[in-house]
Amino acid sequence: MPDAVELLRARITYDLAARCSEKQLRVIASVGFTAASVGLCFQLGADTTAALIAGIAWVALMGLVPVLVVGNRRYRAKYAARLRACGFTPVTDQSGRLRYVPPGRQLPGHGNPFTSRA
Template sequence: MSKRHVRKMLRQMASGEPVQVTSAMASMKKLAQLGFFAQQFGYEYADVKQGGGPQGNGFVMLIVPDPSPQARARAAQNWAQYPNAGDGAALPPLETDAVELLKARIKFDLAARYTEKQLMVLAGVGFAVSAMGLGFELGADTTAVVIAGIIWAVLMALVPVGFVVNRRYKAKYAAALRAAGFTPVPDQSGRLRYVPPGGQLPGHGNPFAGGAYAPPPAPSGPPAAGPYTAPQPYPPQNPRSHPPQS
């Protein structure tokens, strides 16, 4: 992960709005590292989905402003210590344990994004389209149709194996998150998520849906001292010294 990616993300965070971070190379480690830096400067991880990058084989991570007093104080401290982080200068050091926990959350959320019933439907439709495409390539005769049907049936027979692997995958990361004090919480759709100790699910509904994000109530009391003031998690910039990017 380069400082260029962090700089781009921090500049997007200047809006104080939810930000979608894309990993074109399908690297969860890179997303977890970016999420860690977002947490250091006033944002929090909200969710992840597949489909990033030009080929659609990457991931998209959603980060949202964190109005909690702890996050505001941390952001103020880090902007004071690393005032030029948004320009590609020094950044807070990566904390391996924090990055690994964030990666576990990302992996669990990906594995739990759909129920097994939904996955069965998606697999059935996807395999049917692939089988039909193969049938058209082989020709429109009866033999080609039969071959395509056999291929579809074989692929569907493998779906239960995928379910077993997915369950083990989720169990592994759920155990790691529970051991770190994370709490399982169902969202409004019933999908199970894990939140850190004392935390809550950011927003409501599907956070990727337009207009679905609603931040939690702002904390009472005065804002933390320093350059960070909610809801702006990015310190004020001098427009003459920091021209906007094209």
Template sequence: MGKRRVRKMLRRMESGEPLELTYSMVTMKGLVRLALIAQQFGYEYEAVGQVGQGGFVLRIVPDPGPEARALAAENRERYPHAGDGGALPPPVPEAAELLKARMVLDLRRQFSTGQRVALVVVGFAAASLGFGFELSKDAATALTIAGVTWSSLMVLVTVPVALGRRLAVRSAALLEAAGYTPVPDRNGRPRYLPPGGRLPGHGNPFAG
């Protein structure tokens, strides 16, 4: 995860307003790390969504809770140069696992099963075309190779969908074991409520 992204996020957080941070070419690990850093400085994770080809939007909001305010004040004192690329609070593995589980479920509910299958099919088609034209500059030959490759990959179309479903089940079990409770958000979509907490944005004067 680049220091430039951390610096930009921390500087935008100085506004005290809800933020939507758009990233391309970022891993799940990078998104989790960014959200964890935001939580160390007075914000909390609200949601993550997928946009475009490989892009993500990370939404974070100010955390009005007294514990969050106290932690943010402590970290600003201990890490005064964090926004300038200086030292950052160390990551907490347990918190990272829970946050990753929440992100997995948030991303999963963005698309239906049918939409996920369609995305896999389109992805296979794009990969097959790229492979075909990599092997041959002749259009007819390249398209033939792509067609054969795509037909072979279609046998595996249900694999990533099944793996995603298994990951979602494990993520939900991890959250529930940690005391999180599934509740509907303001749009009626299922979210996981932290123990003794509220959905992000509730009671927040900046929340829309």
């Protein structure tokens, strides 16, 4: 039973980590970090010192974006390897996203539901 729970956790974790492409992750992080820096500037008071501090914070946060993307790539690879080791097969869904399905199964909505299975 614990193995089944860990396998389900690996599937969910992989799907959550792979729901956005790396380009989308960069855009989301960039917009979020920019908004946080602008908010910091307004919180500190809209003067030159506040703008300088917010600019330094923005540069530091933007420097984290490649680190976060590489970390997400490694995280996905770790769980993908665990799923492949358990016999799951990689399948590309209709939106082009890589998913892992259990052995002998296929993605929901694929195949003819009216055929008989032997």
